[in-house]
Amino acid sequence: MQTAISWVQGGQEGKMAIITTYDLCLSREGKKAIDKIDISIEPGEIFGILGPKGSGKSSLLHVLAGLLPPSSGTAVVNDFDVLTQQERVRRSVGVMFQEVFIDDWLTAREVLDLHAQLQGLPKGTREKRIESLLAQLGLADKSSVAVRYFTPLKKRKLALARAVVHSPEVLILDEPTTGLPREQQNEFWATLIKVNANFKIGMVIATSSWEECEKLCDRVALIDRGNIIRQGTQETLKDSIGGSNVVLQLDRHSPRLAESIRALWFVKDVKSSEKTIDITMVPNQEQVNKITSLVKRFPVNIVAMTMHQSTLNDVFYKHTGSFIEDAGSEEKVRAR
Amino acid sequence: MINAVIALARREARRDLSDKGKVMFDIAWPLMILAVLGFGVDAFAPPKAGLPYWAFLGAGVIGLLVVRQSYSFGRMLEHEARVGYREYLVTPVQRHWIILGSFLGRWTVQSAIALIVLAAYALAYQVYSPYEILSAAASVIISVGCGLSIGLAVSVWVKDLRDHTLKSWLAAIGLALISGVFFPVSDLPFHLEYLSYLSPLMYMVDGIRGSLIGVSMVAPVYGMSVTAAIMIACLSIGTWKSDKLFRL
Numbered sequence: 001m002q003t004a005i006s007w008v009q010g011g012q013e014g015k016m017a018i019i020t021t022y023d024l025c026l027s028r029e030g031k032k033a034i035d036k037i038d039i040s041i042e043p044g045e046i047f048g049i050l051g052p053k054g055s056g057k058s059s060l061l062h063v064l065a066g067l068l069p070p071s072s073g074t075a076v077v078n079d080f081d082v083l084t085q086q087e088r089v090r091r092s093v094g095v096m097f098q099e100v101f102i103d104d105w106l107t108a109r110e111v112l113d114l115h116a117q118l119q120g121l122p123k124g125t126r127e128k129r130i131e132s133l134l135a136q137l138g139l140a141d142k143s144s145v146a147v148r149y150f151t152p153l154k155k156r157k158l159a160l161a162r163a164v165v166h167s168p169e170v171l172i173l174d175e176p177t178t179g180l181p182r183e184q185q186n187e188f189w190a191t192l193i194k195v196n197a198n199f200k201i202g203m204v205i206a207t208s209s210w211e212e213c214e215k216l217c218d219r220v221a222l223i224d225r226g227n228i229i230r231q232g233t234q235e236t237l238k239d240s241i242g243g244s245n246v247v248l249q250l251d252r253h254s255p256r257l258a259e260s261i262r263a264l265w266f267v268k269d270v271k272s273s274e275k276t277i278d279i280t281m282v283p284n285q286e287q288v289n290k291i292t293s294l295v296k297r298f299p300v301n302i303v304a305m306t307m308h309q310s311t312l313n314d315v316f317y318k319h320t321g322s323f324i325e326d327a328g329s330e331e332k333v334r335a336r
Numbered sequence: 337m338i339n340a341v342i343a344l345a346r347r348e349a350r351r352d353l354s355d356k357g358k359v360m361f362d363i364a365w366p367l368m369i370l371a372v373l374g375f376g377v378d379a380f381a382p383p384k385a386g387l388p389y390w391a392f393l394g395a396g397v398i399g400l401l402v403v404r405q406s407y408s409f410g411r412m413l414e415h416e417a418r419v420g421y422r423e424y425l426v427t428p429v430q431r432h433w434i435i436l437g438s439f440l441g442r443w444t445v446q447s448a449i450a451l452i453v454l455a456a457y458a459l460a461y462q463v464y465s466p467y468e469i470l471s472a473a474a475s476v477i478i479s480v481g482c483g484l485s486i487g488l489a490v491s492v493w494v495k496d497l498r499d500h501t502l503k504s505w506l507a508a509i510g511l512a513l514i515s516g517v518f519f520p521v522s523d524l525p526f527h528l529e530y531l532s533y534l535s536p537l538m539y540m541v542d543g544i545r546g547s548l549i550g551v552s553m554v555a556p557v558y559g560m561s562v563t564a565a566i567m568i569a570c571l572s573i574g575t576w577k578s579d580k581l582f583r584l
Contacts, residue, residue, distance in 0.1 A: 065426055087428045095426040101419045103347060105354035117343040118427040162423075 016079075018043050018170050018202045019064060024073035026059050033059035035226040036073065041204060041219075043169070046196055048217030049206040050312055052324050056226035057206035058098070061172050064204065066090045078169050091119065094163035094201075098175040100155055104148035108139055108158050111147060112165050119166035133161040136198065137191060153184040157191060164199060171195070171203045177212060189215050208324055210312040222316050229319045238310040241318040242268065246288060248277040248295070249304040257298045261291060275303070340429045344437025345444065352445035359449065362404075366397040366453045370460075384520055387551060394457035395545035396517030398450055398476060399537050402483035403508045405446045410487035413438070414496070417581040431582060432575040439484060439571065447480045454544070463548055472548035475560050479540035482567035486536065488574030492581050511537045516545075521553055536566045 019041040026033045034056040041047045049057050062068040063075055066082050066089035075082040078092040102111055109130060116126040134140045137157045142150065147158065156176070163171055176192065177185040193216065196203055207213055213220050214234060221231035230237055238244065250257075258272035261279055266287050269280035281287065288307070295302055317323050353359060374390025374397075384392040416438070424434050454476050458469055494500060512518065514528055515537035521529055532538045543559030546552025552559065 067425055087430075090426055091428045093426070097422060099419065101423055103351065103420070105351050106347070110350075114343055114347055115423075115427065118340050118424060118429050120340075120428065 016043070017041060017076075018045075019047075019075070019077050019204065021064075021075040022073055024060075024063065024075050025071045026056075026063055026068060027071045028059065032226050034063070034223075037226075037228055039221055039228065039231065041170075041202055043202050044196070044200050045219065046192075046203045046205065046217050048213040048220040049204065049223055050210060050213045050220050050316070050324065051206075051208065051223035052322075053208055055208075055223045057208075057223055058174055059226075060223070061095075061174050061204065061206050064170075065093055065095045065172050091166070092169055094166070094168040094171045096156075096159050096163040096171070096173045096176060098178055100159040102147045102155055102158060102162070104150075105146060107144050107146055108134065108150075108161075109143045111158060112162055115162045116165045121166060129165060129167070133165060136194070137161050152180060153187060156180065156188055160191065160195065164195065164201065167199070169202060171201050173203060173205045175207055175209075176205060177209070185212075192216060210316070210324055213312050220312060222312070222319065224316075224320050230315065234312065237312060237315045239268075241310060241315050242280050244281065244307070244309040246279045246281060246291065247306045247308075248279070248291075248302055249306075250275045250277065250295075251301045251303050252299075254298055254300045257295060257300060260294055260298075264290065264294070337429070337433055340427075341433050341437040341440065344424070344429075344434060345441035348438045348441025349445050350441075352442060359445075362401065362446075362449050363452050366401045367456055369400070370394055370397045370457065384523075387549065391461050391549060392520070392545070392551075393518065394461065395541050395548065396512070398453055398457070398479070398544055399515065399517050399541035400512060401450055401453060402479050402540060403512065403537065405442075405450075405480060406483035406487035406490075407504055407508065408487070409439075409442055409446075409484045410491035412442075413488060413491040413581060417491075421582065425582065431578045435488065435575050435578045435581070436571075439488060439574075443477075443481050443484055446484065447477045450476045450480050454548070458548060461549060468548055468550075471556065472544055475540075475543040475547045475556065475563075478560055478563050478567065479544060482536060482540060482563045482570070485567045485570035485574060489570040492574050492577045511535050514538070516541050516553065536563065539563045539566075 017040045019039065021037050021039050024037040025035055037060060039047070049060060051057050059068070063070050063082055064077055066077070066086040069083050069086075077089045080088040080092060082089050103114075106114070112130045112133065113126060116129065121129065131140075134143050137160065139154065139157055139161065142154060147155065150158065160176075163173075173192075177188050180188060189212070192203065192205075195201060203216075205212070205216060217234070219231065219233050220237060221228045222237070223229070230240065232240075253274055255272060258270050258277050261267055261277060262270040264287075267279055267281050271278040271280075279291070288305075292302065292305075313323050370390060370393060374393040377393075378389040381389050413435070421431075421434055425431065451473055454472060458472065463469060463472075514524060514532040515521070515535045516532065517537070521532045521538060521542075524532060539554070539559045539562040542552045542554055543556050543563055546554075546556035546559060
């Protein structure tokens with residue numbers, strides 16, 4: 001009998017990590033698809049792997065899903081080694097691929113039942129689980145309809161239901177909303193958040209959409225050419241490039257005002273020149289109000305105020321010199 | 337694992353049956369060839385192997401159906417290995433069981449289609465003996481299995497079968513010409529007659545013809561045995577090497 005690996009600890013609070021990799025490498029056709037990947041994902045967390053197409057995201061997911069054996073290094077998923085316990089890994093994860101393929105000659109219920117059977121669920125459990133999933137994902141009214149009549153969004157939801165039909169502890173998603181129109185992307189993101197909360201399921205999302213990462217992910221790893229270049233919470237990553245900034249255009253020069261602003265606890269840096277004050281901070285309404293109140297105490301007036309909030313795309317640019325090409329999304333990343 | 341294989345076989349059967357137009361076409365075209373070519377040539381051609389031409393052609397038409405099923409299965413596997421099967425690879429079911437499940441599902445439906453054609457052929461020839469009908473049915477089922485397993489083995493070994501459509505059909509026509517589909521093997525030039533003994537299709541067609549109407553080059557049991565042996569060999573190779581089929 002195979003034994004579970006129980007020595008892996010991850011995360012800050014000593015929680016047992018659901019996924020841990022150490023020096024994980026994968027070579028394909030003589031090239032390194034991923035190189036020395038070290039990540040640790042905690043239970044219930046939504047972890048994003050953000051990078052351009054061809055950066056190694058999908059290869060990493062294939063290894064974590066037990067589909068491809070790593071060339072070297074270790075990956076432990078739900079206490080099972082991906083190299084020696086692939087079957088157990090596959091039993092404990094759910095996977096939703098970028099290109100959703102569903103047997104469209106079957107009904108939604110039949111699709112879920114087939115996958116539940118392949119996962120070895122007994123009949124009684126299967127039926128209850130399928131009913132519950134169909135209801136929670138808003139597919140109950142379509143349960144007896146052939147999948148070929150589903151909209152793209154409904155198909156994604158069904159693919160999501162299929163991926164979690166066996167109650168996995170980790171859900172692996174590869175570009176989950178690629179190709180969906182904007183409003184349907186929003187709806188699917190909301191569905192993912194609901195699934196994460198209701199099922200207490202950890203998620204690993206590989207995406208080339210920084211917006212998707214910002215909407216969904218608790219922590220993010222930036223990947224480029226098979227290497228993780230930075231990882232952490234969104235705030236940490238944005239702070240690492242100096243955070244966001246607020247630029248005040250004043251009607252006159254006021255060095256004292258600039259010094260007073262610099263003294264505010266949430267301000268990271270201030271650059272003052274002539275009638276402009278450039279404030280590095282994480283802008284939120286409350287803090288911006290504090291700045292405008294402060295300005296009123298000085299004999300100056302604000303002519304204009306502009307805010308720029310750093311994005312994960314900016315972070316990626318800072319570390320790689322190029323923006324992420326968001327080819328899968330309707331909104332192309334701005335080229336700046 | 338048996339439950340998983342059965343579930344996958346049922347899935348494949350459902351897929352085959354979902355396209356009712358294709359099912360109808362697969363039943364209709366062999367019968368049309370038999371009616372048009374068989375009875376058409378019968379009007380002016382001398383009997384073949386002591387049989388009216390349409391009666392001789394009946395087994396050959398089932399052989400052609402098997403060739404089409406074989407090619408179609410190979411193409412389907414190749415397509416599925418790129419997209420559809422990937423969804424099953426993320427389950428604990430191993431690759432060779434996925435392939436076996438698909439094979440069994442398709443074997444069931446395609447055998448049923450071939451048996452309908454056989455039934456029409458038997459009725460036209462007025463074969464009512466249960467032994468001959470059962471024997472011919474067994475021969476058809478084994479032939480369909482053999483054809484599908486060859487399709488599986490070819491799809492495992494040949495990269496991008498769709499790029500070889502012309503070659504595939506030329507090979508199929510060549511096989512048909514030397515396998516006693518349209519005329520007896522004994523009518524072939526001497527050296528081609530020997531070549532025909534290397535053709536799996538010859539054993540399939542000969543087995544069906546021998547079982548149903550008693551005219552064959554080799555004993556029907558021998559033909560069926562060779563067909564079954566080829567089926568087992570190709571199925572074993574196809575499932576054993578199924579990793580080559582999947583491209584992640």
